[in-house]
Amino acid sequence: MEDDLALSDEASDAGSEEVLTPAELINKLEEAWLNEKFAPELLESKSEIVECVMEQLNHMEQNLQRARQGDLKISFHHMEIERIRFMLSSYLRSRLHKIEKFFPHVLEKEKARGEGEPPHLSPEEFAFAKEYMANTEALLKNVGLRHMPPNLQTLDLIKCVPKPNLDSFVFLRVKEEQQSILVEPETDAQSEYAIDMEVGSQHLIRYRTIAPLVASGAVKLI
Missing domain, CATH: 1.20.58.1030 (Methane Monooxygenase Hydroxylase; Chain G, domain 1)
Known part of the structure; x- marks a missing residue:
């Protein structure tokens, strides 16, 4: 090539x-x-x-x-x-x-x-x-x-x-550092919280939460 x-x-x-x-x-x-x-x-x-x-x-x-x-x-x-x-x-x-x-x-x-x-x-x-x-x-x-x-x-x-089930969970690897990503609670008893994601870190997270980051190329699914 x-x-x-x-x-x-x-x-x-x-x-x-x-x-x-x-x-x-x-x-x-x-x-x-x-x-x-x-x-x-x-x-x-x-x-x-x-x-x-x-x-x-x-x-x-x-x-x-x-x-x-x-x-x-x-x-x-x-x-x-x-x-x-x-x-x-x-x-x-x-x-x-x-x-x-x-x-x-x-x-x-x-x-x-x-x-x-x-x-x-x-x-x-x-x-x-x-x-x-x-x-x-x-x-x-x-x-x-x-x-x-x-x-x-x-x-x-x-x-x-x-x-499509946007609430399904996906694995991802971070390409660009992200701060204060709001994560929806798993149960009604929990409240919404924010996480930071470092470059190279891997996460299991609800797809809906990071869909814009996939679209922008800031994270990639694995």
């Missing part, structure tokens, strides 16, 4: 780019993969990372084709390519699984997204979610609901499909 790749920085001024080495790019993919794997909700789309990783995989495969046969490094590069492909496919599968499981809530959240906020769905995922919802509604209407009384033939999928 030789070439540095440019990744747009959506949080900064338009047109700015963050130049990543291949190793930094793969680290970003791994973090996005683990965050998506362990977060109970669908996270912000990292489509630019996906595109850059796919481009890097193409570079690596082209380099392997030019490598001298019998070179011991070829087997190591093959293993690295397979490792990256596994992370990439697992990341995309995790996202598709959440879209299928929470599709009405995912679409509702995307619809309510404010101007300037990063999308939670890539264009392809958005098209998939809309098609999945349309097919689900058509199936229910044609197979199940038509046998119901007229007053029960309207189904609100938002109410019928469960929401």
Whole structure:
């Protein structure tokens, strides 16, 4: 992996780019993969990372084709390519699984997204979610609901499909020091309290409490 790749920085001024080495790019993919794997909700789309990783995989495969046969490094590069492909496919599968499981809530959240906020769905995922919802509604209407009384033939999928459980607990590692993070009590007898989190420290905490920190990259799920 030789070439540095440019990744747009959506949080900064338009047109700015963050130049990543291949190793930094793969680290970003791994973090996005683990965050998506362990977060109970669908996270912000990292489509630019996906595109850059796919481009890097193409570079690596082209380099392997030019490598001298019998070179011991070829087997190591093959293993690295397979490792990256596994992370990439697992990341995309995790996202598709959440879209299928929470599709009405995912679409509702995307619809309510404010101007300037990063999308939670890539264009392809958005098209998939809309098609999945349309097919689900058509199936229910044609197979199940038509046998119901007229007053029960309207189904609100938002109410019928469960929401992501934001109160589930997750493990995390702190990347940026955090002070006075408010933690909700476990029981009604307890009161809310604040904790400080040092860089490198690990915690088991309710996801809802640290969801904004996951989104900002201040912590990562493990």
